[in-house]
Amino acid sequence: MFTGIIEERGRVLALDAEGDSARITVEAPLAVSDARRGDSISVDGVCLTVVAQTPEGFTADVMRQTLMMSSLGRLAVGGHVNLERAARVGDRLGGHIVQGHVDGTGRLLATTPGEAWRILRFSLPADLSPLVVDRGSITVQGVSLTVSAVSPTDTADADAWFEVSLIPETLTATTLGALEVGDEVNLETDVLARHVQRMLALDARGRDDRGRDDLARDDRAGVRS
Template identity: 50%
Template sequence: MFTGIVEELGEVVKAGEAFLAVRGPLVTSDAGLGDSISVNGVCLTVVQVDGDVFTADVMAETYRRTAIGDLREGDRVNLERAATLTTRLGGHLVQGHVDGVAHIVKRTPAAEWEEVTFRLPAGLAKYVVEKGSITVDGTSLTVAHIDGDEFTVGLIPTTLDATTLGRKQVGDPVHIETDVVAKHVEKLLESAGGNR
């Protein structure tokens, strides 16, 4: 479980067919085998730590659902260690289980912030609500506006500087995780409807 508050920008050291090695001095400072680290919102399990670099195995399902397979040596990634029982919940409850890949369709700079609009993959818009939380590349954000399969968020200077979202361009892919509670409610309502 994560909070969606990115702790540091890491750097991909090596991307193999079934693994990813990432440099992140902060997240590796107390990382051990089996720990979970969010990489652009994807929960990965640490299988090796060598100094300030951790390696995680990547499953075929992860490659199918995410853009992790597009990462190359030198790419910057958002990193967050798993939450503990004493962690402040500064964002929202994030599982690190990506629902799909969205794309940036528009960036609108303003004096003190920037609005960014994303196009969701099919079937995810029903889980996104105005003023609700959404995770974009592992970053907990508030939805400012939703229109069909597109939603807009406002990014403050800190978010623009401290995450990959300040560097992404129109057309770039991002990982989306919607609110797990909405998905559970939907399943419960479907089950209740089938038992009538």
């Protein structure tokens, strides 16, 4: 588990394709200062497992599904990534509960600069739109953020969007300050919202099943009478 508070910006040292997967090596002295083989590190919001390390960085394997569902498949050597070590019991939860399981990707649609802050607007996949609410939490490139605006409910699915407002610290301490319009980002919605959506879907299906059972009983009763 992570909290979405970025500890370090790492630099991609190597990307090696291995069949339908890849191996990534990241320069990250802080992240590996107390890391061991098998530990989890969030890389741009994706939970990866350390398979090798040096005092300067670590190496992790990235599976095909992860490459397809996230922006990691578009990384380039020399590029920078947001890093966070896994949370430990007793740590402050400075952001929100982040699993490192990316739900999908969006793209930066627009930026609105302020004197010291910046508003970023991102596209939102249609299946994630119901899970993103104004003043709710969302993870973008591993960064825990508060949603400052969402597209109106009558917006076409293909045009759904959300906005976040970034303070100077977030702009400089993460890779979000270097994003350009059109750039792809990893998105993870609030895990609590996903669980609620699942429970409501199962409850609705259960009511439908009970309704069909009641109709079937009524039909059988009508036949017998």
